Amino acid sequence: MTTKGERTREKILVEARLVFKRKGFGATTINDLLNAAGTTKGNLYFHFADKEAVGLEVLRREQQSFYRFLDQALAGKSPAVGLDNFFRKALEKQSQQGFVGGCLFGNTALETSDTAPVFAGLVQEVFAEWMRKLEQKIASAQVDEQIRTDISAGALAELVVTTIEGGIMQSRLQKSETPLKRSLETLRRVLELKIMTHIEI
């Protein structure tokens, strides 16, 4: 059973995530959080010490949800199919948000990495894990010779992550799918990702 207090806490976190993504962490005030969640100062401070505490919990939950996304998106009947799925689902995920808000980890990296070491640590962990999962999948696709093998899996994984974050930045700025979509298409070509299409039962 969920108590009223738990529901309030949940509502604050869900709404705070959207406000942080849209406005940035620094420009968000406690009043913005109260208005978005439809709650009182007393309720918010019962659950969280300050804005930083809300931000950290929002990032922790985003981390868990992103790891689940990665595992689902990278799944496929071969490593190359998994990578192909991942590229498609990364674009879908951003398109569904209408290119508002972008990537909470990328935003936090650029906005707070020089001023909030706790946030920066968590965001670094997320990017390291993302690259690690991609590197494993790319290394397996290299064994299958379904992706170029003359550049290390680690270097290719890093190029994928930097291109996606830069592509999200341009798509968010232009409020258009085009920059991220085209960057991903060019990336696929330079990675020489081969997808064998064949009929299966």
Add this chain to the structure above:
Amino acid sequence: MTTKGERTREKILVEARLVFKRKGFGATTINDLLNAAGTTKGNLYFHFADKEAVGLEVLRREQQSFYRFLDQALAGKSPAVGLDNFFRKALEKQSQQGFVGGCLFGNTALETSDTAPVFAGLVQEVFAEWMRKLEQKIASAQVDEQIRTDISAGALAELVVTTIEGGIMQSRLQKSETPLKRSLETLRRVLELKIMTHIEI
């Protein structure tokens, strides 16, 4: 001759740029700007209507200085040498700042593009001009067959910009040259940029 008022205005803009880069625009207060510039509220409001007006003027000056950087960095005795210089100088520019502050246009794009249309418009203009200059240089290098020709110059230019912005993000987060340096190296390899080293008098 510079008047005292002009020197104050200049000091506010120079210091505000550094504070915005480090803290983000949203988290910067008018008091931060006064402390950094060592001036009074009366002086600041004499020159600027509000924080947004300071931000916009900082961005306009950054735009002019970035265009000069691009023209200098992309110069070279051939288009391919120009691109090679550009990759080197982009890394140098970030290293010199110790990976603090990153790219003011990228930061502004992620922090304010959903909330400050005037900033977003200027930043879009900067990225469009950056891609246009790169596209011209890449197209010339393609004529010389000094870079891969099977992907359009526009698509390659877009990949360069997204990779650099994503690479700056990672280098800033890790406070290390490595991510941007490695991303640029991988990028050079996938672009198949050929630099003919030969002795000239």
